[in-house]
Amino acid sequence: MPESRSRKKPAYTPPPEAKAEKGNPPWLVPTMVGLMLLGLAWVVVTYITQTAWPIPNIGNYNLLIGFALIIAGFGLTTRWR
Structure with a gap:
């Protein structure tokens, strides 16, 4: 009976x-924390001044x-390890 080949x-x-x-x-x-805090401050100033500041007339x-x-600050949290 023949022998089978061995697999290498x-x-x-x-x-x-x-x-x-x-x-x-x-x-x-x-940068992440700074963007979130800057955005929060921007929104608070906008509400306090009734949309007159930080940039007038917009x-x-x-x-x-x-x-x-x-949102840009939260977007950077995806890179945080």
Whole structure:
């Protein structure tokens, strides 16, 4: 009876080492917190001055700018490790 061919298995090679996780860039947290606080201050000033400030004559778009700053700050939280 003929013998079956033996399968040649490739030599074991260990998986490459996982890269160490990098920390946050030093600018991330201050920028994130700064944008959220600036947006909050922008919205508060807009409400207190009845849409007259921080930028006069654009009305409720001041609220849009404030909320855009807050959303940009929250967007940066997705990069936080």
